[in-house]
Amino acid sequence: MINLTGNGLTLENMRAIIYQNEQVCLDEHAIEKVVNSRKAVEKIVKDQRTVYGINTGFGKFSDVSIEEADTRALQLYLIRSHACGVGEPFDEIVSRAMIVLRLNALLKGFSGIRLEVLERLAYMVNNRIHPVIPEQGSLGASGDLAPLAHLALVLIGEGFVWQEEKHIPSREIWKKHHLQPIILEAKEGLALINGTQAMTAQGVINWLESATLAYQSEWIAAMTMEALHGITDAFHPAVHEARGYPQQVEVALRVLKWLEGSKLVTKQGEKRVQDAYSLRCIPQIHGASWQVLDYVKEKLEIEMNAATDNPLIVENGELVISGGNFHGQPIAFAMDFLKIGIAELANVSERRIERLVNPQLNEGLPPFLSPQPGLQSGAMILQYAAASLVSENKTLAHPASVDSIPSSANQEDHVSMGTIGARHASLIIQNARRVLAIEVFCAMQGVEYRGIDLMSPTLLEKWHSMRAFIPSITEDRIFSVDVEKLNIYLKEETVNKKGKQVLS
Structure with missing residues (x-):
């Protein structure tokens, strides 16, 4: 079992997780930072402070204000619209590495994401639920937006996962595991896709x-x-x-x-x-x-x-x-x-x-x-x-x-x-x-x-x-x-x- 803290992850750790299917767990101190970071996001929403990606649009739409009632829809639309990768999928081991790296980055406590989302990512690693992620479509800045959006699709019960070299709808997998898809809250979609984890995983x-x-x-x-x-x-x-x-x-x-x-x-x-x-x-x-x-x-x-x-x-x-x-x-x-x-x-x-x-x-x-x-x-x-x-x-x-x-x-x-x-x-x-x-x-x-x-x-x-x-x-x-x-x-x-x- 490899304890993910947001720090100290090595290439040899990754070898064990990727190739030997080593399990991962979330560090208690990192969990505390994640919880505190989430409280900060919730306070921003409550206080109606204008903050990019929480209650604004994205990219060139950053000057468009979003109503509090639409913050969930904002994150859902973000994931769907950005999941436009093309071409053959990354190898399954690259997809596995991508989940681990995104999870480790989010554990640093700078992203304002809920703990339950990170727990679901860890569950995906430990149960070999690997998203099908097209390998073309990222510019490598603003993060690996398209690849990571395909990863995030699986969390919300959309997109596909690998099962015995076949592509299975993720909703079927969650049903099999007796789990509901995640409903993303304020900032969480952006936190999931804004990063370099596709290029770093590969x-x-x-x-x-x-x-x-x-x-x-x-x-x-x-x-x-x-x-x-x-x-x-x-x-x-x-x-x-x-x-x-x-x-x-x-x-x-x-x-x-x-x-x-x-x-x-x-x-x-x-x-x-x-x-x-x-x-x-x-x-x-x-x-x-x-x-x-x-x-x-x-x-x-x-x-x-x-x-x-x-x-x-x-x-x-x-x-x-x-x-x-x-x-x-x-x-x-x-x-x-x-x-x-x-x-x-x-x-x-x-x-x-x-x-x-x-x-x-x-x-x-x-x-x-x-x-x-x-x-x-x-x-x-x-x-x-x-x-x-x-x-x-x-x-x-x-x-x-x-x-x-x-x-x-x-x-x-x-x-x-x-x-x-x-x-x-x-x-x-x-x-x-x-x-x-x-x-x-x-x-x-x-x-x-x-x-x-x-x-x-x-x-x-x-x-x-x-x-x-x-x-x-x-x-x-x-x-x-x-x-x-x-x-x-x-x-x-x-x-x-x-x-x-x-x-x-």
Whole structure:
């Protein structure tokens, strides 16, 4: 059980909640702040003070006053009108993450929402009631309005939820659980949708998958080192300490750990003096991607614990301030940066694939790893597929955050496009994982030709675990099946592994 306080939520907490279905509960001190914040809203309504989003319209309609009798209708219309997301739905785990993050933000006690609404959100997490949320339609400022409106629809008994990969009307789910839909009171609709939780939820999934993939890229590269008789001198700690980047030092140490006991790798001068950059510079290239991941982690963990709605109720309700914490610029930049870091892991992996299959570069391995070169093409077109994926990534890596289109009659005249960046980062991660799946497929074949009895014991264990479902290339077959099996194998480690693991 993870106690949500509005502060201190970590990416590892999110891994447990998202993938291991850890339950959540509401912190008692946070509940007190929520209750006090709600009292402040009720006093504003009673005193007929004019406050944005409580008794005014929204966006450009902020100068339109709303009668007290219409405050409920105002919130209902807000949710319905803003639920205009389009396209395919976010993955169900992103929807789950979105509920957790919105709940954690509201527990900070700045939003004026009733405790019963937060209790219902917690109930949704603990009972796996996940809204169906279209992934397109957010500008990433004024909050992720459209995605979060689809989340809020479920609370009020509208919209759809995931049930065994089907979309079920939410009203049916509440009936099944013997619960009534929530009737939103003053400010509550706005409190639910004004935030960055769509881009941040996708960003959390992106980071968890990327960190796993970055570790996997190291043992995959190490296996390629074995297949190509790579030179280990370039990984000596002194080389990397001389430069000073801790991530670079750590990658070099981890790769050497994977290669311990290997009789396939070489020393400089035994076969050649130095390797190509895609082998020799693994610590520098992969280490730089780890620098990106560290930056992104810092920004995500701040945003995961941030009050991002508007207006904020402060000083025990005496002050209600319209600000701009819903603007997604920090996460937009972080997601665009992540795109580059992960795309680069795929770029260098594709170059290693080329070295594994190219007879002019692969140190005597069969051309294209073919069992009968000429008659059978072997892994030739696998390199084509990898080249296609990394090229697509280069297009997706164009920064979404450099664009902005004004909205709400120019009241909201600069937006972050951070949710687009987060979605594109997810696509890059999927592409990069498949490139690495192709590399390990080729590396497995390469070390088999060299002699698996000469492999590092830890890499040999990896080789055996994959050979259990990926047969050797004895004749040409439909290799896309193998790549997808390896893709699933790599993806499942995000679910099953926790924290930094050198060997898995």
